[in-house]
Amino acid sequence: MVALLRQENVKVTGFDADDNVSLLREGLKDVGIIYHLAGVNRPGKVEEFETGHAGFTQQMLSLLSEQDRKPAIVLSSSIQAELDNPYGVSKKKVEDLLFDYSKNTGAPVFIHRLPNVFGKWCRPNYNSVVATFCYNIAHDLPITISDRERLMELVYIDDVIASFLDVLHNSERRPSDKYLSVRPVYKIKLGELADRIYHLRDIRKTLVVPDLKESFMKCLYATYLSYLEKDDFSYPLDLKTDNRGSLAEVIKSEHFGQIFVSKSHADIIRGSHYHDTKIEKFCVIKGRAVIKLRHILEDKVLSYHVSGDKIEIVDIPPGYTHSIENLSDEEMIVLFWSDQIFNSEKPDTYQNEV
Numbered sequence: 597m598v599a600l601l602r603q604e605n606v607k608v609t610g611f612d613a614d615d616n617v618s619l620l621r622e623g624l625k626d627v628g629i630i631y632h633l634a635g636v637n638r639p640g641k642v643e644e645f646e647t648g649h650a651g652f653t654q655q656m657l658s659l660l661s662e663q664d665r666k667p668a669i670v671l672s673s674s675i676q677a678e679l680d681n682p683y684g685v686s687k688k689k690v691e692d693l694l695f696d697y698s699k700n701t702g703a704p705v706f707i708h709r710l711p712n713v714f715g716k717w718c719r720p721n722y723n724s725v726v727a728t729f730c731y732n733i734a735h736d737l738p739i740t741i742s743d744r745e746r747l748m749e750l751v752y753i754d755d756v757i758a759s760f761l762d763v764l765h766n767s768e769r770r771p772s773d774k775y776l777s778v779r780p781v782y783k784i785k786l787g788e789l790a791d792r793i794y795h796l797r798d799i800r801k802t803l804v805v806p807d808l809k810e811s812f813m814k815c816l817y818a819t820y821l822s823y824l825e826k827d828d829f830s831y832p833l834d835l836k837t838d839n840r841g842s843l844a845e846v847i848k849s850e851h852f853g854q855i856f857v858s859k860s861h862a863d864i865i866r867g868s869h870y871h872d873t874k875i876e877k878f879c880v881i882k883g884r885a886v887i888k889l890r891h892i893l894e895d896k897v898l899s900y901h902v903s904g905d906k907i908e909i910v911d912i913p914p915g916y917t918h919s920i921e922n923l924s925d926e927e928m929i930v931l932f933w934s935d936q937i938f939n940s941e942k943p944d945t946y947q948n949e950v
Contacts, residue, residue: 599757600631603764613648617655624659629764630669632656632690637683637723645682650689657697666703669694670763672756673709673775675749706763708756709775715753715815716822725786726750726816729793730823744787751778752815782812796820800831804848804937840864841927845938853935860922860930867919867950874944875935876912878920880904883928888950889916897950904929917948 600608609623613634624630636648660666673691676684691707698705718724720731725748732739759778784792792806796817799805808814833844841860848854853875860866860883870892878887884903887910890896900910901923912918922928936944 599761600764603761606764613652620656621659624656624665624667625663627665627667630656630667631760632669632671632694635672636686642682645686646689649686650693653690653693657693660697666701668704668706668763669697670706670760671708673707675709675711677709704769707775708759708778710756710778711749711751711781713753713756714750715819718753720823726789726819727823729790730820733790733793733797734820734823734828735825739790741786741790744785744790746786748784748786748789750782750784750812751780752782752812754815755779780811782815784812792816793820802848803833803845803854804850807849807851809851840866848937850937853933854937856932856934858930858932860920860928862922862925862927864928865919865921868917869945869947870917871912871914871944871946873914875914876918877933878902878910878912879907879931879933880920881907881929881931883922883924883926885920885922885924885928885930887918887920889913889918890950891915892917892948917950919950 597608597610600606609627611620611623632653634648634652636644639645639648671690671694674684674687677687677691678684694705694707697703712724712726714724714726718727720727722728729739731737755778759776792813793816795806797820806813806817808817833846835842835844837843839861841858841864843856843858845854845856858866880902882904884901887900887902889898889900889912892915902908902910920930
């Protein structure tokens with residue numbers, strides 16, 4: 597609904613199971629495309645699968661017939677329609693009803709047989725293992741893993757919506773296949789899924805973020821964050837203090853290194869060391885400073901005067917000993933980036949006065 601409301605020149609009318617049928621009848625009078633997303637997952641009685649799926653669909657098609665309306669219909673079905681269980685059988689009946697509707701009226705139908713869908717706003721502890729794992733792990737609740745080797749097939753909600761919207765903008769075309777698929781489909785074992793979500797939870801302790809170039813991990817992280825409580829969006833950092841000021845690591849990654857921030861008192865000098873391979877960038881965001889660099893095999897000293905009034909970055913090449921001095925009368929704040937996570941056993945840091 598939210599994605600449809602963002603579309604230009606599109607009027608959206610919604611109908612839910614609790615609404616009066618008169619609203620459905622009125623809405624069908626001028627509809628150009630129907631998104632049939634109705635479904636029953638955990639009914640009190642097994643018969644509700646039939647009434648909630650095929651029964652509702654037949655009612656909607658009957659109203660369309662009375663009004664001589666032939667809009668395109670997009671159905672959110674399930675791969676469960678291939679299975680012989682009450683849910684799957686009822687979903688298959690809906691598909692068949694829509695195929696008959698298309699055959700009799702000429703109206704196009706777009707049936708998406710979806711595997712497990714994950715993403716924000718899905719109800720946890722209901723019918724989505726990703727939602728359940730994300731919610732429970734985010735709230736320090738236990739999870740149950742029936743079989744760590746069970747292979748899951750998942751599609752991300754944004755990709756589902758993109759496929760649905762593609763029909764909206766091309767509703768006159770005929771479906772190229774009987775059943776439409778959403779791409780990409782992510783395949784992951786149940787145990788690995790849980791491990792990845794625990795890793796996401798532990799970012800607040802380790803500061804190490806995963807490789808977000810991987811599409812699935814990026815989508816999973818976005819999903820996990822959506823299950824945090826509204827008073828749990830922030831978390832403290834480990835602030836290391838000494839007579840110079842303070843320093844805190846912010847983000848770490850095996851793929852892009854780490855970011856940290858420091859606060860330095862007036863006249864304080866930090867650094868006076870060089871690296872063989874490690875690359876760094878310095879950025880003063882408050883106060884005034886001089887960043888000095890010297891090639892370790894030369895005598896010439898390079899000086900860069902920087903301040904928070906003109907944000908700029910100074911690159912620190914390997915083989916240059918370097919320091920940063922606070923020239924302000926107040927506290928100086930500096931943002932640092934290094935291409936490596938600091939390793940105390942292999943620090944690649946060698947003391948050398950500039």
